[in-house]
Each structure stands twice: as structure tokens, then as C-alpha cells.
Amino acid sequence: MxxxxxxxxxxxxxxxxxxxxxxxxxxxxxxxxxxxxxxxxxxxxxxxxxxxxxxxxxxxxxxxxxxxxxxxxxxxxxxxxxxxxxxxxxxxxxxxxFTLPSAFALVLFAYSASALVGPIGLGLLHGLKLVAVAIVAQAVWGMARTLCPDRGRASIAVVAALIILFVTSPFAQIGAIAIGGIVGLWFCRALPTSDIGHVAVPVSRRVGAAALLAFVVLLFALPILGGHGAPGRFSLFDAFYRSGALVFGGGHVVLPLLHEAFVTPGLVSDDVFLAGYSAAQAVPGPLFTFAAYLGVIVKQSPHGVPGAFLALFGIFLPGILILIGVLPFWDSFRSRPAAQAIMRGVNATVVGLLGAALYTPVWTSAVKSSGDFGLVLVGFVLLTVWRAPPLFVVVLGAVGGIVLGQIT
Known part of the structure; x- marks a missing residue:
């Protein structure tokens, strides 16, 4: 270009x-x-x-x-x-x-999920939770093969997982990402640099700098507003914004961030959270629209449709701001070996974050019996070996959850 x-x-x-x-x-x-x-x-x-x-x-x-x-x-x-x-x-x-079709589908699911009661409804929700185990396991497997192909990056991923599993601070994820970048600068700088080209975009450096400033100001100002008596919508918006701002390596990494923001403080139950995450795999479009589902069901005002709009705006905004901010400076920045080394370390870290999330809360809250494990195993093999569409695996898991509920 x-x-x-x-x-x-x-x-x-x-x-x-x-x-x-x-x-x-x-x-x-x-x-x-x-x-x-x-x-x-x-x-x-x-x-x-x-x-x-x-x-x-x-x-x-x-x-x-x-x-x-x-x-x-x-x-x-x-x-x-x-x-x-x-x-x-x-x-x-x-x-x-690109966003509205899947967001609309997940809002509808959020309203209908509350009607799923009785053995059949509970079995369906449990089946969706088991599908989430298979899907996250597939993501960990695929990302580990791509982003952790050597001993250095595999070690970074393991350390990141241990930090998340044993450190209960809400800043553990941010700290793990920062440590991963620093260690990546040390371990990964000797690796060959990637080939680069040129991307021309209609964004001036002034607009880019303003977008980067807005990204940073919101990241630090929203928690301060939420902690000093601002209306609840500020803390809710902050939870989605912070989750969207810290996702490296793919949409699945948003799972532990949103779980920490909504399930840990009791704003959403674990079962309903994982059922919605699994349903998000069955719809087209970006996985981030899972936020619209959470915006509907969260136990904090605003919820419902206004909460869905707030959630979508909050979780997508940081990615758009930092994209606009970096575009004018991208060519000169990404040619530097140090920048590429840092991002190799960060990418390895997100594999560890997702691996820790695979164990808790995904596995520990869903797999309770040998039948549950069997259904997860079938889903994982279908996704990774047979390359089955996620929609097929979601439907199969929902049916399997109902069957397991009837025979146990």
C-alpha cells in the first residue's frame, strides 16, 4: 500500500x-x-x-x-x-x-436462560459448562503450540499459571503480564525478528497520541471513580473496560479476567457465567459479545438491555482506542527487536493465564463425575482432531448434559 x-x-x-x-x-x-x-x-x-x-x-x-x-x-x-x-x-x-448480531443473540439467551429450571434445564446448563471446558482446553492447546514453542516461553507460561493459581490479589493478572514482558525481553531477544511490512492508515499522530492518552486515563481513572462513591455504572464500566484492556492473545483470554471481575465478587453465579460463555461459542461474530450477556444478568444496576450496551461499549473501547493510538507509530515501533521480544513474553504469559483458568474455575466447577469427563473428552477431540464446528459441539454438549442429568 x-x-x-x-x-x-x-x-x-x-x-x-x-x-x-x-x-x-x-x-x-x-x-x-x-x-x-x-x-x-x-x-x-x-x-x-x-x-x-x-x-x-x-x-x-x-x-x-x-x-x-x-x-x-x-x-x-x-x-x-x-x-x-x-x-x-x-x-x-x-x-x-460485525458485533450486533452475536450481541443480540446472547441478550436473547440471557433472558431465556433464567427460564431453564427443572432437570432438563439444569442438565442443559451443565452440558454447556462442560462444553466450555472442552473449548478452553482447545484454546490452551492451540495457543501453547504456537506461542510457547521453546523452553524459555514454556517456562514463562508455567510461572504465569502458578502466579494466578497461588496469588489471590486482584492485581495478579496485571503483574503476571508485566513480569512476562520483562522476562521475554531477557529470554526472547535472541530469537529471529519477524518480517515486517507497511500499513497506511488515515490516522494522524496527534489523533493517535490523544487515543493513547484516553486509553491510559480511563484505565487508571475508572477504578478511582468507582472506589470513591461514584454511581455503580462507573464500577461496572470499569470492570468491562479493564477486562478488554488486558486481553492479549485472543478472545478466550477474557474468560479469567471477566470471571475475576464478576464471579469472584458475587455479581454473577459461576454456573450462569460458564453457561453463557459456552453459548457464546455457538453464535457468529466476536467472542467479546459475551459481555452483552453479562450486562443483562449482572446483579448490579444497570442491567438488562442498558447493561448490555454498557458492557459492549466498555469491553470493546480499549481495544479500539489503543489500535487508533498505535496505528500512526506502528511501523517504527514494531521493527525494534526489544518490542518483539516483550510481546513474545506477554503472549507466553497469556497461555499460562488461560491454563490456570482451565483448571479453576472452568474444570473445578464443571467436571464432577466420570460422565462429565467423558463428555469433555469427546468435545475436545471433536474440536482439535475432527475440526468440528463449535456450534455442533455446543449442541452435542447441551444434549449430553440433559442425558447425563437423567441417568444420574
């Missing part, structure tokens, strides 16, 4: 209106199943192969940027494509179209 003047995009990128971007991403939001890696494949087919909005190298550079940053990778890629094609309104249109 050619370099655009500061704050402007190349003319050939501004040939689509925000409305056109919205309808294209709305269709993708309804049809993109399979998680962020699958979403990236859908986007490539749509925007590189069919529409030719980007060439292959520019798209790979864009995906590399979003994988480097905290936040939902596929949503950040989609926002960037909309931004590059139709300006800031195009970015908002892309995010809206």
Missing part, C-alpha cells in the same frame, strides 16, 4: 460509504462462525480475494498489528478495514455490523 498524507487515506480507499461498509460487515456478523482465526479467513476472502480492497501483504501486515495489541483481534481488523475504506464512520460501521 502507498503512504497517505498524515490524517488522510489514499484516494482509492475512499470509494465505499460507511453505509456500504455497515451492510457488508452485518452480513459477515451473521455468517462468521469459528472464532477469531476463522474470522480472519472470512475477512481475507471478502476484502482481499473478492473485493480487492487490500492486497495480500497489506492484509497480513494489518493482522500482525492487531495480534500484537491487546483487544479482540478480528474486531480490530474489521474496524481497521472500515477505517481505511471510509474513514472513522467506516470504522464504526464495520464494528457495529
Amino acid at each position: 502507498t503512504t497517505a498524507p498524515c490524517g488522510r487515506a489514499p484516494e482509492r480507499q475512499r470509494t465505499a460509504t460507511a453505509w456500504a461498509v455497515l451492510f457488508i460487515f452485518l452480513r459477515l456478523g451473521v455468517t462468521c462462525f469459528g472464532g477469531p482465526i476463522a474470522h480472519i479467513g472470512y475477512f481475507r476472502n471478502e476484502f482481499v480475494v473478492q473485493r480487492r480492497w487490500l492486497d495480500e501483504r497489506a492484509y497480513a501486515d494489518l493482522v500482525g498489528l492487531c495480534q500484537f495489541l491487546p483487544g479482540p483481534v478480528s474486531s480490530q481488523v474489521g474496524f481497521s478495514i472500515g477505517l481505511m475504506r471510509a474513514g472513522y464512520f467506516g470504522g464504526v460501521a464495520a464494528w457495529t455490523g
Whole structure:
């Protein structure tokens, strides 16, 4: 891609209106199943192969940027494509179209889940919890193979898991990520640096600096407001914002962060939390829309539909802010070996975080019998070996949970 003047995009990128971007991403939001890696494949087919909005190298550079940053990778890629094609309104249109279908489905599930009572309803919810075990185990397995391929990064992941398992401080996750980055600078700097290219975007350095400042100010100001008598909506927004700001390595990593923010203080029960997380695997679009489900059921005002909107805005905002903030500075920053080494350590850390979450709360709260373990094992093999669609595994797990409930 050619370099655009500061704050402007190349003319050939501004040939689509925000409305056109919205309808294209709305269709993708309804049809993109399979998680962020699958979403990236859908986007490539749509925007590189069919529409030719980007060439292959520019798209790979864009995906590399979003994988480097905290936040939902596929949503950040989609926002960037909309931004590059139709300006800031195009970015908002892309995010809206891709996010709303799955958010709407999970809001409906949140309202219907409360009606699931009796043996059949409880069995269905238990089956969904077992599916969550299989899905998180698949995520740990896949991420460990990619992000921890050597002894140094595997050791970082193990240390991070031990920190989370044995340190009860609410700052344990932030501390583990920071330690992982520091150790990565030491262990991973000798590794070969990644090939880099160039991404041209219509964001000026002034706008980027303002977005980075807003990201940092909100990250530190929201907890202060929540702890000094501000209305409950500030603490609720802070919980979602903080979770979205600390997610590295994929949407599954948001599970331990949201669990710490909502289940530990008693705002959401463990069973309902894991059932909703499993249901989020059955809908298309970004996994972060799980926040809309939590916004409906949380035992703190606002909840219901207003809570869903607050949750979605809170959890996606930090990823968008840091994306806009980094875009103008990305080329010069990511070429530095030190930056790449730090991110290798951070990525290894998130494997450890997710591994700890696989044990508690996911495994300890769901697997209670040999039948439960058998259903988890079947789901895991279907996902990792047979490459079965997550929707199929979710349906199978729900049916299996009902059957187990009837025979025990």
C-alpha cells in the first residue's frame, strides 16, 4: 500500500460509504462462525480475494498489528478495514455490523436462560459448562503450540499459571503480564525478528497520541471513580473496560479476567457465567459479545438491555482506542527487536493465564463425575482432531448434559 498524507487515506480507499461498509460487515456478523482465526479467513476472502480492497501483504501486515495489541483481534481488523475504506464512520460501521448480531443473540439467551429450571434445564446448563471446558482446553492447546514453542516461553507460561493459581490479589493478572514482558525481553531477544511490512492508515499522530492518552486515563481513572462513591455504572464500566484492556492473545483470554471481575465478587453465579460463555461459542461474530450477556444478568444496576450496551461499549473501547493510538507509530515501533521480544513474553504469559483458568474455575466447577469427563473428552477431540464446528459441539454438549442429568 502507498503512504497517505498524515490524517488522510489514499484516494482509492475512499470509494465505499460507511453505509456500504455497515451492510457488508452485518452480513459477515451473521455468517462468521469459528472464532477469531476463522474470522480472519472470512475477512481475507471478502476484502482481499473478492473485493480487492487490500492486497495480500497489506492484509497480513494489518493482522500482525492487531495480534500484537491487546483487544479482540478480528474486531480490530474489521474496524481497521472500515477505517481505511471510509474513514472513522467506516470504522464504526464495520464494528457495529460485525458485533450486533452475536450481541443480540446472547441478550436473547440471557433472558431465556433464567427460564431453564427443572432437570432438563439444569442438565442443559451443565452440558454447556462442560462444553466450555472442552473449548478452553482447545484454546490452551492451540495457543501453547504456537506461542510457547521453546523452553524459555514454556517456562514463562508455567510461572504465569502458578502466579494466578497461588496469588489471590486482584492485581495478579496485571503483574503476571508485566513480569512476562520483562522476562521475554531477557529470554526472547535472541530469537529471529519477524518480517515486517507497511500499513497506511488515515490516522494522524496527534489523533493517535490523544487515543493513547484516553486509553491510559480511563484505565487508571475508572477504578478511582468507582472506589470513591461514584454511581455503580462507573464500577461496572470499569470492570468491562479493564477486562478488554488486558486481553492479549485472543478472545478466550477474557474468560479469567471477566470471571475475576464478576464471579469472584458475587455479581454473577459461576454456573450462569460458564453457561453463557459456552453459548457464546455457538453464535457468529466476536467472542467479546459475551459481555452483552453479562450486562443483562449482572446483579448490579444497570442491567438488562442498558447493561448490555454498557458492557459492549466498555469491553470493546480499549481495544479500539489503543489500535487508533498505535496505528500512526506502528511501523517504527514494531521493527525494534526489544518490542518483539516483550510481546513474545506477554503472549507466553497469556497461555499460562488461560491454563490456570482451565483448571479453576472452568474444570473445578464443571467436571464432577466420570460422565462429565467423558463428555469433555469427546468435545475436545471433536474440536482439535475432527475440526468440528463449535456450534455442533455446543449442541452435542447441551444434549449430553440433559442425558447425563437423567441417568444420574
